[in-house]
Amino acid sequence: MAVDFVADLAVPAKDRFAYFWNTRGDWVEEPNRRRGGESGVQRVVSENGRLLYVKRQTGHIYRSWLHPFGRPTVLRERDALEGLRQLNVNVPRMVFCGAERDENNEWRALLVTASLDGFEEIENWYASGGREHFGEVLHDQMLKALAENLARMHKGRWQHSCIYIKHVFVRVVGEGADAKPEVALLDLEKCRRRLTAYAAAQHDMKQLRRHSSFKSADWSKLVYFYEAAFGSSIKGLDR
Template identity: 55%
Template sequence: MTVAFSNASSDLSQPSLDSWWQTQGEWVEAPNERRSGCSGVQRMLQHGQLLYAKKQTGHTYRSLLHPWGRPTVLRERDALLGALKAGVTVPEIVYCAAERGADGWRAMLVTKALEGFTPLDEWYASHAREQCDAALQQQLLRQIARCLANLHRARRQHGCMYAKHIFVRIQAAASEMHCEVALLDLEKSRRRLTRKQAALHDMLQLRRHSPWDQADWQSLIGHYQQAMGRTFKTLYNATRR
């Protein structure tokens, strides 16, 4: 049994899982055993394009629709496509496939690197915040809020909402600075019954793992509630741990 997906608009896609599996690169996330299987991520360069390849063997999750197990990269692929449809910038899928043989599942997800983007926690750790004026900081918080609101309005929960999974790119545009925001690592993402469920789970989790002081957090929540079109009193009073 083989399940495959490739980006037809990309000339990087190759016809088989075997050819991608044999392509090697630098391990940026060493293979680790979990979920009764193994998963790791390699960084590779092909045709001048930086790619990230997640390789898995027997690494599955179970659900009502898949009681016997399904590779987690397929759930991540679905989440990336769902987030993109909701208007969220995410890594572009180049290739994704899963194959079940006599020894179990083998699966792979290849995405393009987010060129020019930096993890939010690293951006703050580099003291870039101190070099920004108040207007740019507010623009950044507003863009993050809109990005997360787009995801949650689609009832999609990220599931692992840490600052390191929010990526930012700040560039000069028409003599002004312009902020862009993207999300990474949607392996645990899933749909929720309501927008509120998705919102509270992710935003409270983000608060516990965020770099913001209370003033910046309240500003972010103000932008977020405006983008969501509703209020969440619980979020204003959330504190870091």
């Protein structure tokens, strides 16, 4: 099975799995063994010069009541990318996703996403002096943008399930009075739908608090912006 999300690639649709499978680059996440197989991410340049990230998996599956015999985890991530895009949550643009059985009946799977040009991990942005350079007004705008992206995700009943601070990427477009912050969320492999928006919100926001280094004042601002965007307070979020 394969899903095509790029129109400007000259490779025929039927050959794209083989094309991306055989296109190699530098590892940004070395293959790790879990879930009965291997999964890793490479940085590659496509034939049209675009910087892409290829998640390459062999036998790397998850099981659920819908898929008791196993399904490649990239297909769950594909579903999340599609769903969050529809909710106007800023996530990497999907270029290609596909999965097939090899000659040994083992799953091979790919997820190809476009590079988030200009974005960096928010903690790296802090460490490089981004906050001091752009000032507190823009920093508050960045917290608000993060809160609104999270709220849109949760209102759609999507739970990230692994929302560590390292999965929050930021960039600033423009300078001076024209500077504008943008926020993107990454690593959606464990993302899933919940029965209620509140359940998704409570899980992720508590997890983000545990796995982030926000100062108390900044966390209080983030919670304020989040609850305003979400439309209700979340029990247990200490400001």
